Amino acid sequence: MWLIFLDDDDTLVPGALTVIYNAAEHAGGGFHRHTFAYRDDDGRISPRPALTDGEVWDYRGYLEWVDQVSEQTDFMNCIHRDVFDSVRWPSDRSREELFHFALARYFRTKCHSDIVAIIHSDASSRFTAVPGYERVLRMAPDLARQMIRILDEHGVALQTCAPRTYARFLRHAAINNYMAGSRKRGLRYSAALLRQWPFAPSAWGVLFFGMLGPRATAAVVALAKRRASDVYRKTVSRWGDDYLRSN
Secondary structure, three states, rough: EEEOOOOOOOOEEOOOHHHHHHHHHOOOOOOOOEEEEEEEEEEEOOOHHHHOOOOOOHHHHHOOOHHHOOOOOOOOOEEHHHHOOOOOOOOOOOHHHHHHHHHHOOEEEEEEEEEEEOOOOOOOOOHOOOOOOOHHHHHHHHHHHHHHHHHHHHHHHHHHOHHHHHHHHHHHHEEEEEHHHOOOHHHHHHHHHHHHOOOHHHHHHHHHHHHHHHHHHHHHHHHHHHHHHEEEEEEHHHHHHHHHHOO
């Protein structure tokens, strides 16, 4: 049995289930996940760089891929039911990274370049569209626990295979622990981040805002997310206009 995961701001393209079924059935044994591409509602393909048709990810391959992708990281998952006997999907407010790292450690993935779903960037349910600081604060304890587990279970491999991603998780671990009220843990991860990247302004910024307290940190995080969302929407609008003019 194969399962697919469709967010509430996504829709399948016509014929998507047939494409997914055929890919999973004809890939041969040894694969427990198949990945497929999304298209943004402005026409861009996700993830970027694009999935390579037929590429196979083992643990190292997945970590190296994660370190290459840009801000467009979404892809469609088709996962065999057997995976969930040993790897658990998040049951709290945390995100999916820990699940995907654990899956990659124990199972192989085959990539497909077929576009099977559309991401609707203007959906009101998107997190980046409503990043109020209260929500950021509510999510912080779950995200902090997830970041700690990722670094404990995959940190050594990330340092070797995905150093930029390792830095990102150190930063998220520090920020979310500060917001969850665990200043001691926040300082621990801030120190680790500064040891690795002592001249990175963002690393010092995390430490500075973390010292201001959970609410101040959450307000800064929410503002940063809102600004990133505004930039994204303006970019989408500009590219959409360019597309219409060229067609």
